[in-house]
Each structure stands twice: as C-alpha cells, then as structure tokens.
Amino acid sequence: MSHQLEHLRGQVDEINTKLLELLSQRAELVRAIGDVKKKQGINRFDPVRERDMLDQIVGKNPGPFDDDTVRHLFKQIFKASLDLQKQNHKKVLLVSRKRHPEDTVVMVGDEPVGDGKRTIVAGPCSVESEEQVRQVAQSLKKQGIRLLRGGAFKPRTSPYDFQGMGEEGLQMLRKAADEYDLKVISEIVNPSDMEMAERYVDVIQIGARNMQNFELLKAAGSVRRPVFLKRGMSATVEEFLFAAEYIVSRGNTQVMLCERGIRTYEKWTRNTLDISAVPLLKQESHLPVFVDITHSTGRRDIQRPVAKAALAAGADGIMLEVHPDPSVALSDANQQIDIPQFETFMEDMRVTGLIKPAKTTTG
Numbered sequence: 143m144s145h146q147l148e149h150l151r152g153q154v155d156e157i158n159t160k161l162l163e164l165l166s167q168r169a170e171l172v173r174a175i176g177d178v179k180k181k182q183g184i185n186r187f188d189p190v191r192e193r194d195m196l197d198q199i200v201g202k203n204p205g206p207f208d209d210d211t212v213r214h215l216f217k218q219i220f221k222a223s224l225d226l227q228k229q230n231h232k233k234v235l236l237v238s239r240k241r242h243p244e245d246t247v248v249m250v251g252d253e254p255v256g257d258g259k260r261t262i263v264a265g266p267c268s269v270e271s272e273e274q275v276r277q278v279a280q281s282l283k284k285q286g287i288r289l290l291r292g293g294a295f296k297p298r299t300s301p302y303d304f305q306g307m308g309e310e311g312l313q314m315l316r317k318a319a320d321e322y323d324l325k326v327i328s329e330i331v332n333p334s335d336m337e338m339a340e341r342y343v344d345v346i347q348i349g350a351r352n353m354q355n356f357e358l359l360k361a362a363g364s365v366r367r368p369v370f371l372k373r374g375m376s377a378t379v380e381e382f383l384f385a386a387e388y389i390v391s392r393g394n395t396q397v398m399l400c401e402r403g404i405r406t407y408e409k410w411t412r413n414t415l416d417i418s419a420v421p422l423l424k425q426e427s428h429l430p431v432f433v434d435i436t437h438s439t440g441r442r443d444i445q446r447p448v449a450k451a452a453l454a455a456g457a458d459g460i461m462l463e464v465h466p467d468p469s470v471a472l473s474d475a476n477q478q479i480d481i482p483q484f485e486t487f488m489e490d491m492r493v494t495g496l497i498k499p500a501k502t503t504t505g
C-alpha cells in the first residue's frame with residue numbers, strides 16, 4: 143500500500159471512531175428521550191421533529207454529499223434510534239430465555255419433562271370406552287411410557303361430530319392411568335371445568351383451537367396442574383409464546399409447548415409441520431417443547447420420519463394418537479395408529495437412539 147493511501151485511510155479510521163463516539167452519545171440521549179416519552183405517554187415516532195431536524199441538517203450541508211444522500215443517512219440514524227427506544231421498553235416475557243436461561247423441567251407428578259430425556263405422550267384421540275382406554279394404557283406401560291392422553295371434551299369442526307364423553311371420559315382415563323401407574327393429559331375447553339378437571343387429570347391440555355381463548359388461558363394459569371399448550375393452527379410463534387405468557391403470568395410456571403402443524407395451502411398433509419418452530423421455541427423460551435406428529439401430518443405413513451425430525455430438531459418429546467382399532471374410532475379414524483403399529487414405531491425410535499429403552503415391561 144502506498145504511503146499516501148495508508149495516511150488517508152488512517153484519517154478515515156480516526157473519523158470513524160469519532161463518528162461512532164458521537165453516534166453512541168446521541169443514542170444515549172435518544173434513550174433518555176424515550177424514557178421521558180414513555181412516562182408522559184407520548185408517541186415515540188415523531189415525524190414533525192424528524193422533518194425539522196432534516197431541514198436543519200440539510201440547511202447546513204457543506205457537501206460533497208448531496209441533500210438527498212444526507213437526508214437518507216440521517217433517516218437511518220433516526221430509525222435506529224427509534225428501534226433502540228422500542229428495545230428499551232420491550233417487556234421481557236416470563237416465558238423468555240432472557241428471563242430464565244435454564245430449561246424449565248415440568249414435573250408431572252413424579253415424572254420430569256424437559257430434563258433431557260425424550261418424553262412420549264400417547265393415547266387415543268377420544269376416550270370412547272373403559273376397555274379402549276385400558277388397552278392403550280396397558281400398551282403404554284409395556285413401552286415404559288408414563289403420559290396417557292385422551293380427549294374427553296372434543297372441540298370438533300362440525301357440531302354434528304362426536305363431542306366427547308365429558309367428565310365420564312375423564313373418569314375412565316383416571317381409572318386406566320391408576321391401574322398402570324400413568325399420568326393423564328386431557329383437553330379442557332371451558333374455564334369453569336378447570337376445578338372439576340383437577341380431580342382427574344395430571345396435565346391440562348389447551349388445544350389449538352383454544353390457544354387464544356384468553357379466559358381459558360387465565361383459568362389454566364390459576365390451576366395447580368401443568369399445562370400442555372398447543373399452537374393455534376394460524377398462530378405465529380410470537381402469538382404462541384404470548385399465549386403461554388398468559389398462563390405463566392397468572393402464576394402457573396409449569397407449561398409445555400406443542401407444535402402441531404399450521405394451516406397452509408398444502409393438502410397432502412392435514413397441517414404443515416413447522417419444524418423450524420421447534421428450535422425457535424427452544425431458543426426463545428425455557429419451556430419444554432413437543433411435536434404432535436399425528437395432527438401435524440394427519441397420516442400414518444410419514445409419522446416415523448417426522449418424529450425423528452422433531453426429536454433431531456431439539457423437541458423434548460412427541461405426542462401421538464394410538465387406538466386399539468382406529469378404523470372404528472369415533473374421531474380421527476384415518477390418522478391414529480393401532481397397538482402393533484405403535485410397538486413397531488417405538489422400536490424404530492429406540493433403534494435410532496432418540497428414545498431410551500423401556501424401563502418397565504410389566505402389566
């Protein structure tokens with residue numbers, strides 16, 4: 143490099159440093175302005191002030207930059223300043239990892255979830271009979287799985303479809319779970335049912351259709367049971383986290399998140415599994431993250447690779463539907479797997495090393 147070029151660059155370096163110092167000083171002042179504005183309830187963005195400043199600056203423009211370029215450069219500074227003011231006042235959510243860097247381990251009775259081992263939640267879409275639930279519970283026990291799911295209150299698209307067995311269904315789930323030392327997870331759709339649900343279930347599920355039912359979320363925030371919150375079918379990841387915040391901000395910190403596919407134009411799957419939501423949720427939040435492989439795909443033939451993808455992407459667990467005879471199921475007959483298929487599925491998961499071998503084989 144010639145001496146002359148070196149010298150000129152040296153001068154530019156010095157100016158860069160000065161500019162940065164000045165920009166940082168400006169940023170501190172702007173931050174302080176932001177605080178004052180917040181206290182006084184004034185809008186952060188002030189186009190009139192920006193226009194005045196630009197006019198003043200351009201009026202003093204000595205060149206060689208033309209006025210438009212100067213305007214553009216300063217507009218970038220105003221924009222960055224505005225962002226800084228916003229950042230300063232953006233509330234850090236309770237569900238955020240910024241607030242709580244360690245993973246939350248949710249205790250479902252004596253069963254930890256989110257502690258590093260992968261958790262499987264399985265069971266029929268709907269509770270249909272004592273025998274049906276019992277058969278599935280027995281199969282879970284054989285696989286060393288502790289969390290039994292089953293729908294008793296079914297929010298269905300059509301009002302003419304099976305609506306679930308209600309409290310009687312919860313009783314059946316409890317009975318089967320107690321027989322095989324399992325934990326019950328079931329969806330509650332009405333805030334006034336929370337108290338009743340606490341008698342039968344170990345985990346309250348909030349379904350996709352209710353993810354933004356704020357009264358239900360508040361009610362779930364007040365119960366002494368962990369909550370399994372499913373992502374709404376059209377909810378953004380941010381909206382999903384805000385829904386979880388509703389629960390946690392009411393005092394219930396035991397929340398698990400479940401990605402269950404979102405609605406897109408794709409028709410070959412029931413929903414589109416948003417696999418990127420898994421690492422995003424793990425990054426942004428400290429709560430355990432699940433993937434519902436049944437609802438996200440709506441088909442049996444791709445459940446295994448999807449389960450593997452979910453676990454490889456960092457999910458703490460997966461949820462799937464198992465029915466003794468799916469072809470006669472009262473809901474979601476096309477997507478549930480039967481018990482032999484479930485056993486093969488579990489075997490495959492173990493071979494990959496993603497799921498640990500079953501501890502218990504009795505029952």
Ligand SMILES: O=C(O)C(=O)C[C@]1(C(=O)O)C=C[C@@H](O)C=C1
Pocket residue numbers: 172175176186187188189191192219220221223224
């Ligand atoms: O002066 C203000 O009210 C500010 O908030 C500061 C500032 C700036 O960067 O100068 C930032 C954003 C507003 O749109 C206008 C000006």
